[in-house]
Amino acid sequence: MxxxxxACIVAVLAVAALPARAEDRSVLVNCKATVERASKIATAASEAELARCRQVIREWALRDARMTVDEQGQPIR
Incomplete structure (x- = not known):
């Protein structure tokens, strides 16, 4: 018993941690391109997609501001 x-508690915690996983940098690059394209062409993307991409860009900006090393381990400052 x-x-x-x-086992149930571990399963619940594992499921709760899934959405917290960070996207890789390619998602950021794609979102920046989508937002840039939408600023030039009015019908480029849906509002929901643009909102998600803007959120991804915000999260990456905050994440990068907290980092003291880059992806290769070199000091940023």
Missing amino acids: MAVRV
Whole structure:
């Protein structure tokens, strides 16, 4: 009984952690291109897609501001 309870708790925590996984930098590059394209062409992307891309760009900006090393491990500052 205790093992089942522990397994359920672990499963719930694993599922909760899935959305917290960070996207790779290619998602950021694609979102920047989408937002840039939408600024030039009015019908380039849907509002939902643009909102998601703007959120991804914001999250990457915050993440990059907190980093002290780049992707190769070299100091930024």
